[in-house]
Amino acid sequence: MRPFRYERAADAAGAVELAAAPEAMFLGGGTNLVDLMRLGVERPALLVDVTKLDDGRIDETPDGGLRIGAGVRNSDLAGDTRVRERYPVLSAAVLHGASGQLRNVATTGGNLLQRTRCAYFQDVTKPCNKRDPGSGCPAREGEHHNLAIIGWSDACVATHPSDMAVALAALDASVETSTRSLPLLDLHRLPGEEPERDTVLDHGELIRAVHLPPLPVARRSRYVKVRERASFSFAVVSVAAALHVEDGTVADIRLALGGVAHKPWRAERAEEALRGAAASAESFARAADAELAQARPLRENAYKVPVARNLIIRTLSELA
Amino acid sequence: MSVASRSIGAALDRIEGREKVSGEALYAYEHVREGAAYATPVQSTVAKGRIGSVDASAALAVPGVLAVLSCENTPPLEARDEELALFQSDRVSYRGQIVAAVVAETYELARYAERLVRIAYDEEPHDVELLADHPRLYKPEQVNPSYETDTEQGDPDAALADAHVTVDATYETPSFHNNPMEPHASTAVWDGDGGLTIYDSTQGSAPARGTIARVLGVDAERVRVVAPHVGGGFGSKGDVRPQAILAAMAAQVVRRPVKCAVTRQQMFDVTGYRTPTIQRLRLGADRDGALTAIVHDVVEQTSRLEEFAEQTAVVTRMMYAAPNRRTTHRLVALDVPTPSWMRAPGECPGMYALESALDELAVELELDPIELRVRNEPDVDPESGHAFSSRNLVACLREGAERFGWKGRNSAPGARRDGPWLGGTGVAASTYPARMRPSEALARREPDGRFVVRIAAADIGTGARTVLTQIAADALDVEPARVRVEIGDSAFGQAPVAGGSAGTASWGTAVHLACRRLVESGGHEARVDSESAVEEREPYSRHAFGAQFVEVRVNAETGEIRVPRALGVFAAGTIVNAKTARSQLIGGMTMGLGMALLEEGILDPRFGDVVNHDLAQYHVPVYADVEEIDAVCIDEDDPHLNPLGAKGIGEIGIVGTAAAVANAVYDATGIRFRRLPLRLDRVAQALA
Numbered sequence A: 001m002r003p004f005r006y007e008r009a010a011d012a013a014g015a016v017e018l019a020a021a022p023e024a025m026f027l028g029g030g031t032n033l034v035d036l037m038r039l040g041v042e043r044p045a046l047l048v049d050v051t052k053l054d055d056g057r058i059d060e061t062p063d064g065g066l067r068i069g070a071g072v073r074n075s076d077l078a079g080d081t082r083v084r085e086r087y088p089v090l091s092a093a094v095l096h097g098a099s100g101q102l103r104n105v106a107t108t109g110g111n112l113l114q115r116t117r118c119a120y121f122q123d124v125t126k127p128c129n130k131r132d133p134g135s136g137c138p139a140r141e142g143e144h145h146n147l148a149i150i151g152w153s154d155a156c157v158a159t160h161p162s163d164m165a166v167a168l169a170a171l172d173a174s175v176e177t178s179t180r181s182l183p184l185l186d187l188h189r190l191p192g193e194e195p196e197r198d199t200v201l202d203h204g205e206l207i208r209a210v211h212l213p214p215l216p217v218a219r220r221s222r223y224v225k226v227r228e229r230a231s232f233s234f235a236v237v238s239v240a241a242a243l244h245v246e247d248g249t250v251a252d253i254r255l256a257l258g259g260v261a262h263k264p265w266r267a268e269r270a271e272e273a274l275r276g277a278a279a280s281a282e283s284f285a286r287a288a289d290a291e292l293a294q295a296r297p298l299r300e301n302a303y304k305v306p307v308a309r310n311l312i313i314r315t316l317s318e319l320a
Numbered sequence B: 001m002s003v004a005s006r007s008i009g010a011a012l013d014r015i016e017g018r019e020k021v022s023g024e025a026l027y028a029y030e031h032v033r034e035g036a037a038y039a040t041p042v043q044s045t046v047a048k049g050r051i052g053s054v055d056a057s058a059a060l061a062v063p064g065v066l067a068v069l070s071c072e073n074t075p076p077l078e079a080r081d082e083e084l085a086l087f088q089s090d091r092v093s094y095r096g097q098i099v100a101a102v103v104a105e106t107y108e109l110a111r112y113a114e115r116l117v118r119i120a121y122d123e124e125p126h127d128v129e130l131l132a133d134h135p136r137l138y139k140p141e142q143v144n145p146s147y148e149t150d151t152e153q154g155d156p157d158a159a160l161a162d163a164h165v166t167v168d169a170t171y172e173t174p175s176f177h178n179n180p181m182e183p184h185a186s187t188a189v190w191d192g193d194g195g196l197t198i199y200d201s202t203q204g205s206a207p208a209r210g211t212i213a214r215v216l217g218v219d220a221e222r223v224r225v226v227a228p229h230v231g232g233g234f235g236s237k238g239d240v241r242p243q244a245i246l247a248a249m250a251a252q253v254v255r256r257p258v259k260c261a262v263t264r265q266q267m268f269d270v271t272g273y274r275t276p277t278i279q280r281l282r283l284g285a286d287r288d289g290a291l292t293a294i295v296h297d298v299v300e301q302t303s304r305l306e307e308f309a310e311q312t313a314v315v316t317r318m319m320y321a322a323p324n325r326r327t328t329h330r331l332v333a334l335d336v337p338t339p340s341w342m343r344a345p346g347e348c349p350g351m352y353a354l355e356s357a358l359d360e361l362a363v364e365l366e367l368d369p370i371e372l373r374v375r376n377e378p379d380v381d382p383e384s385g386h387a388f389s390s391r392n393l394v395a396c397l398r399e400g401a402e403r404f405g406w407k408g409r410n411s412a413p414g415a416r417r418d419g420p421w422l423g424g425t426g427v428a429a430s431t432y433p434a435r436m437r438p439s440e441a442l443a444r445r446e447p448d449g450r451f452v453v454r455i456a457a458a459d460i461g462t463g464a465r466t467v468l469t470q471i472a473a474d475a476l477d478v479e480p481a482r483v484r485v486e487i488g489d490s491a492f493g494q495a496p497v498a499g500g501s502a503g504t505a506s507w508g509t510a511v512h513l514a515c516r517r518l519v520e521s522g523g524h525e526a527r528v529d530s531e532s533a534v535e536e537r538e539p540y541s542r543h544a545f546g547a548q549f550v551e552v553r554v555n556a557e558t559g560e561i562r563v564p565r566a567l568g569v570f571a572a573g574t575i576v577n578a579k580t581a582r583s584q585l586i587g588g589m590t591m592g593l594g595m596a597l598l599e600e601g602i603l604d605p606r607f608g609d610v611v612n613h614d615l616a617q618y619h620v621p622v623y624a625d626v627e628e629i630d631a632v633c634i635d636e637d638d639p640h641l642n643p644l645g646a647k648g649i650g651e652i653g654i655v656g657t658a659a660a661v662a663n664a665v666y667d668a669t670g671i672r673f674r675r676l677p678l679r680l681d682r683v684a685q686a687l688a
Helices: A012-019 A033-039 A074-079 A081-086 A088-095 A100-105 A108-112 A164-170 A268-274 A281-292 A304-319 B017-021 B107-114 B156-162 B205-216 B242-254 B347-365 B369-375 B393-404 B464-476 B503-521 B531-535 B578-597 B657-669 B680-687
Strands: A005-008 A024-027 A046-049 A058-060 A066-069 A174-177 A181-183 A207-212 A221-226 A237-246 A249-258 B037-043 B049-055 B065-070 B098-104 B118-123 B151-153 B165-173 B185-190 B196-200 B223-226 B258-261 B277-285 B291-303 B324-334 B416-418 B421-433 B440-445 B451-454 B483-486 B525-529 B543-555 B561-571 B628-633
Touching: A012 A024, A012 A046, A024 A033, A058 A081, A066 A081, A074 A081, A074 A088, A074 A100, A074 A108, A081 A088, A088 A164, A088 A221, A088 A237, A108 A164, A108 A207, A164 A221, A164 A237, A164 A249, A221 A304, A237 A304, A249 A268, A249 A281, A249 A304, A268 A281, A281 A304, A304 B680, B037 B065, B037 B107, B037 B242, B049 B065, B049 B098, B065 B107, B065 B242, B098 B107, B098 B242, B156 B277, B156 B291, B156 B324, B165 B347, B185 B242, B196 B205, B196 B242, B205 B223, B205 B242, B242 B258, B277 B347, B291 B347, B347 B369, B347 B421, B347 B578, B347 B657, B369 B393, B369 B421, B393 B421, B393 B543, B393 B561, B393 B628, B421 B561, B421 B657, B440 B503, B451 B464, B451 B503, B464 B483, B464 B503, B503 B525, B503 B531, B543 B657, B561 B578, B561 B657, B578 B628, B578 B657, B657 B680
Parallel strands: A005 A046, A024 A046, B037 B258, B196 B223, B291 B324, B451 B483, B561 B628
Antiparallel strands: A058 A066, A066 A207, A174 A181, A174 A207, A221 A237, A237 A249, B037 B098, B049 B118, B065 B098, B151 B324, B165 B277, B185 B196, B185 B258, B277 B291, B416 B421, B421 B543, B440 B451, B440 B525, B543 B561
């Protein structure tokens, strides 16, 4: 690990000021960042600890939504009764991630900024465009059985690892930073030619909170995750879905996929296909096919397409 | 010589349990609190070639860095055990090989400076892929530890040609990697007179002493290896690993105690692994299911440095009766790390293939797989002709069938469905040799009426210390609380490694004999060497047996496999401690579930190493993967083993589990997966 300086910020303004320094990074729960520092993947010169900021609360917003402070621990988010009642998909998604110990430490802001678990990204002795731009992507022709099927580029086939972010993608969440507010769907990027940039955040820009709008459809929502073992592993494919059916017709729907792309994937084509359609297995299958038509599986991850299709159909059928 | 069995058989709590959970138990890296320096390895980033130059200047410029060791500056070692001959050559034999090391004031500094060491390589093309038809396959002179490479009885080819039913199937297993919770670690301390003490994470302090002394060129009398607590090993700590040699070399160079522990990632490179295998099984049977031919051909790998020939097909030589039999082993030496010991080497991968093929034969014959095995039960060891000291495979199968509810099993694949979940059940046999090795032990009467037993045994989490206490207590005819068993120190004499499921039989016999001699002599101290007790054993075929039953649920839509029930029934002679034995057995079965469903070293042939080298990517089962699991031991009284009548239980739990799972998945889906693990992507692809 490269030697680094450590500063504990007292407030957000101070954190932003400290983090303006080159090679500075914010430290939340550290559950991913510290691992990556040990591996030599992240090499900050300065860590700005933001865990003492006064942002560990979940508050009601005037419009009837919730503001989740960036410092809210994953366990507290998952256990919040308002979240559980109004956005069960979010609580479930958080509980499907990591382990109890990690969730007790990991923060909302940090969860959004997790890096990919691609094997090559995490090994500094091998090329990786995300870690070392221009060095190449060994995953493209190498070990990629759990990497992207949608939206990847020749430069990078990584997936975003967060479960929580998939639920937030479905819930029309927005992100409040030290300088702006932006839709969560705009936070994460597709890799394109710059896979080293996971998000659109500028250097030193601090996530302050996540906003959930009032969303009646979310009361009937769920998160279903397929993974290689029963617990404590990243999604092969996950589905965050909220569905409201009236008179056998889809009145409202939110659908997002995890484990398939460089960002949490909002299934807009599937939603479009379903709005106003019959809430039937046939419609759900058509919608899944509409979404997955854009999938371009790699040599060893074509299985994700039928798994995603089946999971969408089953999840929506159970919600209908 | 028999004594009242009061402690043996009891479910005694682990004696050092409180010490361990409270953090008081010291492991290898935790000895020597002050004054130690820290060594970390620098690993090769090419799979084959020569080291052109080592530029240590940037690393040495870091304040607190004490030394950089490499082939350019390190004094010669005495012995040429290739995996341990650190820095003795400029040749690189695999990616991840230790080619240099940094010694520093702190671990963190050493890790930092390790990345500053610049090594230039003259890289050469490498060859790391095991192929069934690899042009460099060869026949080793023997397979581990000293079995014949090939065997043949009768005319298997003719028997296969004449058989009523045949199975011809090839099974593949990937590399499997031991990941004990405690990393391989050593703390080395030289005294002023050239004496060396190594606190080592080892499965055998006495054999480790011999190896370390030989490699370093030091008189064995001057070396002491101490290992009171070891956090798991599974075979990977059965041999001395490079961190022990590195710690000793570095301590010599910097003239201070030095600690060295490998990282989790390094465990995939420098501490051994189970070779991948490609196994072709051919079975011939008559219409009643009596086997007429068994052929088991194995292809596996070793390194360019050392030969390690896993005895994969050896188990097939004694398992079932068949007049015509052949087993073969072929190796190819690749530019990879040397394979090594992993729980039930040989039996574990071999029985996966054999017990899968038996299941395929049962399907062909439309015969219950338990009945098929019963019909092929041999009267004597088919290979040696010796009588079995005891063989209760059939009893285990019957008892397991009863407990598991096997009767009335619907054998039509895909017949049980609950939503997307397909249900199935499977069975496989288990076996493992009942070995015994010579050991020294000492028993002493203390002035206060208590007793001390000393033996260079190792407790790698198995419960050995507790079991030996029970054995000593019964031999002394006292309560276990009055006996203190001291282990894990080469100063206690010769004793075998914790390996081959032979610990209880080997150390236990020596402890029993020492305690009995103490009682019978009436003296204050008694020493024994059990060599004659081992040599005088009659020529029986000695093996433990078992049967494993597994229920699976396979999600037809996602490829997920769950194991709601696993039951093992074992016949392993006397069970000395019911509690630690059960833990050992279900631990082995759980490891077997990992082998069946999750574990796989994923090789990237372009780079030459295992890319998924951490526990977030190399999956082992977590609690949620293990639902209902149980292990039961049937009563077995075997008078031909040792004074305890114990067979050993450390490894049999993993033998057969993977076959039982794969057989259950076939039962659920009608699809025969012949490559481990039955990973979700492969299952999903096959079901799509």
